[in-house]
Amino acid sequence: MTMQPHGTTAEMNRIATVEELNLLRDKWKAKLETPSGIRVVVGMATCGISAGANQVYEAFRNEIKKRGLDHVVVEKVGCIGMCVYEPIVEIFEDGKEKVSYIHIDPEKAGSIVEQHLVGGKPCDELTLLQLDVKDQSGYVCGKFEDLPFNRKQKRIVLHNCGYINPEDIREYIGVDGYQALAKVITSMTPEETVELISASHLRGRGGAGFPTGLKWKFAARETSDQKYVICNADEGDPGAFMDRSVLEGDPHAVLEAMAIAGYAIGADQGWIYVRAEYPTAVKRLELAIREAKAIGLLGKKILGTDFNFDIKIRLGAGAFVCGEETALIASIEGKRGMPRNKPPFPASKGLWGKPTIINNVETLANIPAIIRNGPEWFRSIGTEGSPGTKVFALGGKITNTGLVEVPMGTTLREVIEDIGGGCPNGKKFKAVQTGGPSGGCLTFDALDVPIDFDQLVALGSMMGSGGMIVMDEDNCMVDIARFFLDFTVDESCGQCVPCREGTKRMLEILDKITSGGAEEKDLDDLYELADNIRQTSLCALGQTAPNPVLSTMEHFIDEYRAHVIDKKCPSKVCKDLLGYYITEACKGCTKCSRTCPVEAIRGKVKEQHYIDQSVCIRCGSCIDVCPFDAIERR
């Protein structure tokens, strides 16, 4: 039997019972695990698409159609996390090893069809083998699973990403999708469901690590004619993209978890608040909801029970503060996204004043697996206080950029050196920033600390949503602190004074420091302001806004002093603090002295010139015109 192309609705009949769900699961499990033909999958999350995966996908389809290869099916899948190698294509064939192709373009796609799909011989020069990564025994890695990048990873949240087609609900069902929902609504009470999640000790992956079970319990014990479940997909933290990846690669896991949460707390309506900046994720979510409704896994009387659950999508509009739960609720209500004082917490008074739980995408993506495998299984992974895994978005000055999912308690060193491959170009590691604009920097000293929620807070940073941005010796920590403050000033909602005015004053001081106009007293003022804002702001955005400054001041006070006292930027980033100097390569052509707007360059024709530092305004125009590269900044 050949595999049918996807999108056919013949099989999309309503599933009315658990037995029917199981039948469909068995059928699609077999199709995925032991394909009768060949299954070609193209990684088509945002990263893949921007690397050219659309053209690759089309090239495969056209070529296969042209040659009439009926036994080959081409599918879109989500991101497998190895963004450096996009576009990625993998080929599954029953009884054979999976073949992983990297950096594919339409032309290479043509060769693969010709040689591999028709000729039966993989194009080794296009697979992972070309990287020539050897393990200890000298074996050359041919599969992603073998790479050092993947060996320390443990995938719960990203398990299906890159394996199943997110645009076909039947493939999700084929990997035990909706089994957890079926189990909960047919064999457990809502109380037992809350109890099970509590027993797993799952903590919210959105930042603060609040126990998910407790949140559910608060909402479950409220009596109300209407309750809501909200999925927070407003991943505004710059540098974090795991939620996008889950939504693009495994959207049904989130829908299933929301329905489970709805059953547990007694809600029949869910909302997904997702960033408008994620168009692919929005499209796949919309399709997933449509499919789930068509097949009866969302909507009225799910699987023949009395449980009803519907989900709607609301788009964010580019306001970071809307990641804060009360601001997010205001935004869904169609208002300006301004946080309010808590209590009352959303669990008692949330959306339109009704009891509401808000869980982040990654938190929800853990739920079906916890229900299927039990809380003991979940607790056996990670640390005692923070069980399970955490997905990190590795970026910045690191060789292997991408998404990594590791058990809690993995050390930073393992993540950065073993998985991430360290800083490229032989540069020296300086710090890693976690927690985005609310977090802080961790330095060399913290590399061997096992990471979980509590350890990161103890180190003066926080988990945040899991962005992990590596910096090397070329990054100036004062400039980074200034960057985050600039971000918070932009994103402050303007409601409370400490955040609105205080962050602005902090930014002014940082501007002064990076431009060379600061005095030592400014450092004290900066610290005092930071401390005040932290204590008196209304919401978490303001309360955590000083963190990037405080943590860089703690670890890199020497850099601050160098800017303030010596008027130097040791990393040569802050342009105003750099001097321009003419080297021996100068031929005395006088071009620079004629260009200099303030006549700071002196010297005789055909002799080495020099720059009068007291006159120079550091505009850099001399560098631009010098034909001999004889001017340097230092």
Added chain:
Amino acid sequence: MVSHINSEERQKEIAAFERDLERIKDGRGMLMLALHLAQNRFGYVPSDVQRIIADTLKVPLSTVYGVVTFYSRFTLIPRGRCDLSICTGTTCYIQGAEELLKEAEETLGIKDGETSPDGNFSLSTTRCVGACSLAPVVTVNGEVHGRMTVQEMKKLLADLKKQYLSQPESNEDK
């Protein structure tokens, strides 16, 4: 303000937008949705459209204006036919996004947040499109271009100018 469609076309667009609004007006908290529809259809949310929204959804015009100006995605000036956006999220920032912005500002003759007088180009910065592993990234009408360098930016801008300007000189303002 510039609009690159004539008034007859605009009337048609307004009528279509009013039909969109009719469909959603009875729902709860529809203001954001209405603004998304307006931004997508017109490329901005001009004052007459804000008034239509206020009247149809029965919310004060001041509330509409308050929400429009709160969220960075809604704009009061039209986006250009070619909407160029530079990501200045953390990862892009430390990999040189500022240089790319400078290049774009100089080449297009407009600043961050502006639209060229001929309505061809608009330039903005965005906070993280979630493609951090391809940093620094630039989006052109929503399409992501990753791992940009100043050299590639120059090439991209030249291509875009060729594509969007029949006479390249016509963009030389100021």
